Each structure stands twice: as C-alpha cells, then as structure tokens.
Amino acid sequence: MSTGPAGLGSEIVNIVNKLQDVFNAVGTSTASIDLPQICVLGSQSSGKSSVLENIVGRDFLPRGTGIVTRRPLVLQLIHRVATPQQNGAPPELKAAAAGDAAANADEWGEFLHLPGQKFYDFHKMRDEIVRDTEAKTGRNAGISPQPINLRIYSPNVLTLTLVDLPGLTKVPVGDQPKDIEKQIKDMLMKYISKPACIILAVSPANVDLANSDGLKMAREVDPEGNRTIGVLTKIDLMDTGTDVVDILAGRVIPLRMGYVPVVNRGQRDIDSAKSISLALDAERDFFENHPSYKGKAQYCGTPFLTRKLNMILMHHIRATLPDIKTRITTQLQKYNAELLQLGGAMAEHNSGNVVLSVITEFTNEFRTVIDGNTNDLSLNELSGGARISFVFHELFNNGIKNIDPFDQMKDGDIRNILYNSSGSTPALFVGTAAFEVIVKQQIMRLEEPSLKCCQLVYDELIRILGQLLTKIQAFKRYPALRERFNAVVVGFFKTCMTPTTKLVSDMVAMQACYVNTTHPDFISGHKAMTIVTERLNANKPPPPQSDPKTGKLAPGVINNNKDLDVDAKKEEPSFFGSFFSATGRNGRPGAAKKAGGASTPSTMEAPPPVIKPQAALSERETIETDVIKLLIHSYFNIVKREMIDMVPKAISLTLVNHAKVTLQQELLRELYKQEVLDDLLKESEYVVNRRKEVIGMVQALNKAEEIVAGV
Numbered sequence: 048m049s050t051g052p053a054g055l056g057s058e059i060v061n062i063v064n065k066l067q068d069v070f071n072a073v074g075t076s077t078a079s080i081d082l083p084q085i086c087v088l089g090s091q092s093s094g095k096s097s098v099l100e101n102i103v104g105r106d107f108l109p110r111g112t113g114i115v116t117r118r119p120l121v122l123q124l125i126h127r128v129a130t131p132q133q134n135g136a137p138p139e140l141k142a143a144a145a146g147d148a149a150a151n152a153d154e155w156g157e158f159l160h161l162p163g164q165k166f167y168d169f170h171k172m173r174d175e176i177v178r179d180t181e182a183k184t185g186r187n188a189g190i191s192p193q194p195i196n197l198r199i200y201s202p203n204v205l206t207l208t209l210v211d212l213p214g215l216t217k218v219p220v221g222d223q224p225k226d227i228e229k230q231i232k233d234m235l236m237k238y239i240s241k242p243a244c245i246i247l248a249v250s251p252a253n254v255d256l257a258n259s260d261g262l263k264m265a266r267e268v269d270p271e272g273n274r275t276i277g278v279l280t281k282i283d284l285m286d287t288g289t290d291v292v293d294i295l296a297g298r299v300i301p302l303r304m305g306y307v308p309v310v311n312r313g314q315r316d317i318d319s320a321k322s323i324s325l326a327l328d329a330e331r332d333f334f335e336n337h338p339s340y341k342g343k344a345q346y347c348g349t350p351f352l353t354r355k356l357n358m359i360l361m362h363h364i365r366a367t368l369p370d371i372k373t374r375i376t377t378q379l380q381k382y383n384a385e386l387l388q389l390g391g392a393m394a395e396h397n398s399g400n401v402v403l404s405v406i407t408e409f410t411n412e413f414r415t416v417i418d419g420n421t422n423d424l425s426l427n428e429l430s431g432g433a434r435i436s437f438v439f440h441e442l443f444n445n446g447i448k449n450i451d452p453f454d455q456m457k458d459g460d461i462r463n464i465l466y467n468s469s470g471s472t473p474a475l476f477v478g479t480a481a482f483e484v485i486v487k488q489q490i491m492r493l494e495e496p497s498l499k500c501c502q503l504v505y506d507e508l509i510r511i512l513g514q515l516l517t518k519i520q521a522f523k524r525y526p527a528l529r530e531r532f533n534a535v536v537v538g539f540f541k542t543c544m545t546p547t548t549k550l551v552s553d554m555v556a557m558q559a560c561y562v563n564t565t566h567p568d569f570i571s572g573h574k575a576m577t578i579v580t581e582r583l584n585a586n587k588p589p590p591p592q593s594d595p596k597t598g599k600l601a602p603g604v605i606n607n608n609k610d611l612d613v614d615a616k617k618e619e620p621s622f623f624g625s626f627f628s629a630t631g632r633n634g635r636p637g638a639a640k641k642a643g644g645a646s647t648p649s650t651m652e653a654p655p656p657v658i659k660p661q662a663a664l665s666e667r668e669t670i671e672t673d674v675i676k677l678l679i680h681s682y683f684n685i686v687k688r689e690m691i692d693m694v695p696k697a698i699s700l701t702l703v704n705h706a707k708v709t710l711q712q713e714l715l716r717e718l719y720k721q722e723v724l725d726d727l728l729k730e731s732e733y734v735v736n737r738r739k740e741v742i743g744m745v746q747a748l749n750k751a752e753e754i755v756a757g758v
C-alpha cells in the first residue's frame with residue numbers, strides 16, 4: 048500500500064475496513080464485534096456535511112432543507128497513490144466527466160450495495176445516496192438505522208472511516224413522525240454509546256458552546272471527554288472581537304482530544320458552486336491572518352483536523368485490536384459450537400444412529416425427571432416427579448379427606464333410608480341394611496376424585512413430555528421427529544390410562560361391593576351406642592329414654608342379632624307413625640294416620656300415593672341416626688385411608704412406572720424402522736437457514752482472524 052506521510056496509519060485503518068467488509072457481508076445482525084469508528088454528531092445545520100466534504104475534498108453529500116441525512120452513512124476514505132492511466136481513462140470516467148467537472152481517474156467511490164460499480168461522478172454518487180435513502184425510508188418520512196456504506200478512493204484523502212449521522216432536530220417537518228427527535232436520538236445513542244466509537248462533536252462557534260446539542264449528548268456517553276473531539280464551525284461568522292481561544296485552551300468544556308476550529312463554505316459559496324479547493328485555501332488564509340489564531344494557525348482548519356482524526360483513529364485501532372482479536376476468537380468458538388449442534392457444516396447423519404440416540408436421551412431424561420434427579424432443579428418450582436408427588440399427597444389426599452359423608456345427607460334422610468332399607472320386614476336387620484346402603488353410596492363418591500387423580504398424573508406426564516421436546520436439541524433440528532415422538536408418547540400414555548382408570552375404578556367398586564364390618568379399625572356397635580347415649584346424657588339431662596333397651600334397634604344395627612326387637616311395633620305402636628305421616632293425594636298431612644299400620648288389619652285400606660316422613664326426629668330416631676352416622680364415619684374413614692394409600696400405588700404401577708420401564712421399547716418399536724427413518728430426519732427450514740447463517744459467520748470470523756493475525 049501507500050507510503051509517506053499521506054499513508055500514515057493506512058495499513059491499520061485498512062485492517063478495520065477489511066474487517067468491516069467481512070462483517071458487512073454477513074449482515075447487520077452480526078454487529079457483535081464493534082469496530083472502531085468516528086461518528087459525526089451535531090445539531091442540524093451545525094455544518095457536519097460541510098466538514099465531511101472538506102475532509103474528502105469533494106462535493107458529494109446531499110444538501111437541502113429539513114433532515115437531509117436520514118440514514119447513517121459509513122464513509123470509508125482510502126488513500127491511494129495517483130497512478131498514470133495506462134490505457135486511457137476508464138469508460139465510466141468518460142461518461143462522468145460530462146456531469147462532474149472535477150471527475151478524474153484517481154478518485155472514485157463504491158457503494159457496498161452496488162458492488163463493482165465505480166462512481167467517478169461525485170454528483171451521481173450524491174444522487175445514489177438520495178435514491179437509496181428514499182428507497183429505504185420513503186420520501187420525507189422517517190429515518191432508518193440501516194447504514195449506507197460508501198468507500199471513496201483518492202490520493203487526496205487520509206485513510207479514515209467516518210460515520211455521518213442524522214442531525215439532532217427538535218421540530219418535525221412535513222410528514223415526519225411526531226417523535227422524530229426521539230427516534231434520531233435513539234439512533235445516535237446506539238452508535239455513540241459503544242466504547243469503540245470516537246465522537247466528532249460538531250458545534251457552530253457562533254452559538255454558545257454550553258447550548259451545543261452535540262456536545263451535550265456526547266457528555267451523556269462520555270462524561271470525562273475521553274473519546275470526544277470538538278469541531279468548531281462557522282468561526283468566520285463570529286462577531287468581530289470574539290474568538291474561540293478559551294474553548295481551544297480547554298477553559299470552557301475541556302476535552303482530552305481537544306477542539307479544532309474550521310471554516311467551511313457559507314451558503315452563498317455553495318450556491319455559487321465555489322470549489323472545495325478554493326474553500327480550503329480561503330480557510331487557510333482566514334486562520335493565518337486572524338489576530339486570535341495566526342500564532343497557532345497550524346492547529347486550525349480542515350487539513351489539521353484530518354491529520355488529527357487519522358492519528359486518533361490509528362492509535363485507537365492499535366489500542367483496541369487485541370480486544371478485537373479476543374472477541375473474534377470467542378465468537379468463532381461460539382459459532383463453531385452452534386454449528387456442531389446444527390449437525391456440522393455438511394449436515395451428514397446416519398439416520399438410524401440419530402434416532403437411536405434421541406430415543407436413549409429422551410428415555411433417560413424421562414426417567415431422571417420422574418425420579419427427581421434433574422440437574423436443572425428450580426428452587427421456586429416443583430418439577431417432574433415432585434409434581435406427581437404433589438398430586439398424590441396434596442391434591443388427591445385432601446380431595447379424599449375433604450369428602451364429608453353427611454354433607455349431602457340430612458338426618459331425616461338417614462331415617463328414611465333406615466326405614467326404606469328395611470323393606471317389608473321393617474324391624475329385622477334394619478340398621479345393617481341402612482348402614483350398608485349409605486356406606487356404599489359414600490364409597491362410590493370416592494371414584495370421582497380417584498379418576499381425577501389419574502387424569503392429573505397423566506397431565507403431568509404430558510407436561511414432562513413437552514419439557515423434553517423443548518429441551519432436547521435434536522428436536523429443533525428435526526421437527527418431523529419431534530412430531531412423531533409427541534404422537535407416540537401421547538398415544539402410549541393414553542393406552543396406559545385404560546388399565547389405570549379400570550384398576551382405580553375397580554378398587555372403588557371392590558370397596559363398595561364388600562363392606563367388611565370386622566375390620567380391626569372399625570368401631571364396634573356397642574362402642575358407638577355408648578358414645579351416642581353418653582353424648583345424649585351430657586347434652587340433655589334427664590334423658591327420658593336413656594335406657595338402651597328402648598333404643599334396642601341400635602345394637603342390632605351392628606350385630607344383626609339378639610337385641611334387635613322384632614316386636615318393636617307392639618311396644619311402640621307408633622313405629623310407623625313415629626317415622627312417617629301419610630300425605631294424601633291432595634297433600635293434606637295426617638290424612639292416612641294409620642296407613643300401613645298392622646293395627647287395623649281388618650279395615651285395611653290402600654296406602655296413600657305419597658307417604659312422607661314427619662319433620663322432626665323422635666329421640667329414639669335421633670339415637671339410631673347418630674349411631675348409624677358414627678358407624679358410617681368410622682367405616683368411611685377406613686376406606687378413605689385405604690384409597691389414599693392404594694390409588695397412588697395403582698397409578699404408579701400401570702401408568703408412571705410402566706412408562707418408565709416400557710416407554711423406550713415402545714419408542715423403538717414405533718420409530719426405529721428403516722422405512723420411516725429418513726422421513727423423521729427431514730431438517731426444519733429454520734435449521735437449514737440458520738446453518739447457512741452460522742457457516743457465513745464462521746467463514747467471516749475465520750477471515751477476520753486471518754486479517755488481524757499479522758498485526
């Protein structure tokens with residue numbers, strides 16, 4: 048490349064330019080490596096475009112009213128030595144000369160979005176900037192963070208990369224969005240907040256520096272002023288007798304890299320198409336002859352600014368290169384690892400091996416999750432097996448315990464059952480039968496929560512399946528495999544549910560079908576009787592019928608034997624009457640007072656169509672009912688306890704444990720078949736695309752590594 052003072056730092060800046068190209072080629076989403084660059088920051092009309100054009104030495108930026116710069120312009124200036132044209136001027140140049148008087152064979156621009164096209168005509172270059180800006184943002188609409196990349200080759204530039212950004216604005220113009228100020232500020236922030244960015248803060252000297260929007264914003268991200276260079280424009284427009292000497296001396300807002308004063312073309316110069324070379328001459332004259340600056344004129348003006356920027360960028364790049372190298376290496380490792388996960392660059396696979404290993408991984412994970420040995424144990428959430436335990440020991444346990452056998456049954460109902468269950472032999476075994484009827488009814492109520500428990504455990508298994516389908520990487524790559532896995536496993540769980548619900552229903556049916564009154568935990572009839580009568584005595588002394596003999600029914604309830612008084616209706620002729628009052632067709636109570644009674648056999652009438660019990664319970668009825676309730680309570684508790692114990696065991700046997708043991712076989716049988724293997728391993732579009740992207744990144748990073756290797 049070039050040598051001599053003009054080429055100062057070219058090599059190292061070129062390295063960054065090359066890196067920029069390499070990364071640009073793989074897209075903007077990969078800006079994970081921030082390259083050093085100089086960003087131009089300032090309010091509208093502060094003179095940013097003028098400074099840039101002076102640095103380049105050519106007119107090439109769009110001008111106009113409103114926000115002209117609406118996309119970042121990444122401007123790579125590349126110094127090249129002027130070469131005598133050997134075979135005459137290139138054809139593009141001949142065409143260009145007509146439009147741009149300054150066109151010459153040594154200076155041209157190239158846009159990244161128009162590869163291979165050389166712009167010798169800098170006016171056409173300007174048109175292209177306008178065209179592409181409008182293409183991406185609309186005519187006067189908004190702004191866009193998507194940069195335009197322009198590279199300018201010239202013997203008159205120092206190798207330098209500058210980013211021209213939209214000017215800070217306050218008022219939306221035309222159909223600009225209302226929040227344009229915020230949009231611009233956000234975009235600028237994105238650029239200047241990166242530590243690798245050097246901020247070129249442009250402020251007009253004819254406005255108080257404290258009000259400079261550019262400097263204000265720069266201080267937000269660089270409060271110490273370590274990476275901000277101040278450019279003071281419009282020095283020529285300052286009132287006579289005033290100057291920026293205090294600012295330059297760092298006495299107003301100090302910046303470590305200092306300030307450079309410049310004089311650009313005024314509006315009138317632009318309108319009269321004054322050439323930049325003339326403008327640069329005028330600038331030099333201005334500083335050399337101004338009383339405030341002539342002693343330090345070599346530190347003023349655009350050429351000094353350019354050299355300074357070149358030096359700063361070069362040093363900056365030197366300083367950041369080691370870090371860039373490290374980042375390239377880490378990124379390379381990251382993308383290589385991802386590529387490996389995506390199945391490598393060639394994406395070759397032996398479908399049999401893949402399916403086999405996914406089945407193994409899945410079933411291992413499944414067992415681990417069920418057994419609760421999972422690595423990613425979350426502290427604030429139960430998972431897998433722990434959730435199933437919760438279903439068993441909390442939900443099911445409480446669901447069963449909370450069933451109150453008498454919540455839907457009034458004492459009067461019990462009395463009715465007591466009577467009804469006696470059938471045509473009212474007194475004999477009446478208690479036993481009623482007890483069994485009620486207990487069986489209540490036992491059947493346990494079926495619903497038991498089946499619900501099966502369903503909840505099934506839901507948990509489905510949940511685990513969902514987790515594994517997300518967790519295991521191969522499913523991302525092979526969506527068809529994922530689908531089939533899902534279908535097979537869900538189908539498997541469903542199949543297991545049939546014997547499981549049958550088993551659980553049967554367990555309830557077993558309990559209901561045989562009531563074991565000899566169960567060791569069952570309260571005895573005598574005990575129940577004693578408890579009830581004691582309770583009664585305690586509640587309302589003196590008990591009028593405290594003699595158990597009068598409540599003879601009760602012991603019979605349990606033992607079906609001795610004390611059951613078949614003559615009860617003789618002793619208490621009101622046995623029926625005390626239990627029931629008949630209601631006639633018209634519903635009048637007492638219409639058949641003696642109905643059904645054996646006392647009037649000779650004049651027996653047909654019973655009334657509806658026979659209703661009397662509302663209040665007699666004392667004996669109360670005792671009988673209480674005894675029955677106590678017995679039911681005792682027995683129902685035994686059954687509940689057994690169900691709480693057994694249902695989880697049943698569900699484990701036929702569902703959870705069964706799945707643990709046989710799921711692998713099932714998956715092998717369904718999926719590990721030659722005829723389906725290839726279909727299962729069709730890759731998802733995402734994987735195919737992502738692999739392309741990652742391969743691109745890896746290639747770019749490899750290239751980047753090469754580029755920085757020698758530095």
Ligand SMILES: Nc1nc2c(ncn2[C@@H]2O[C@H](COP(=O)(O)OP(=O)(O)OP(=O)(O)O)[C@@H](O)[C@H]2O)c(=O)[nH]1
Nearest residue numbers: 091092093094095096097214281310311312313314
């Ligand atoms: N006299 C004089 N005029 C200047 C100087 N710098 C810029 N101007 C004028 O100020 C106006 C704005 O300059 P630009 O370079 O377009 O400013 P800008 O910051 O790029 O503006 P936007 O792109 O709209 O944000 C133009 O009319 C320039 O001619 C200067 O140093 N002296």
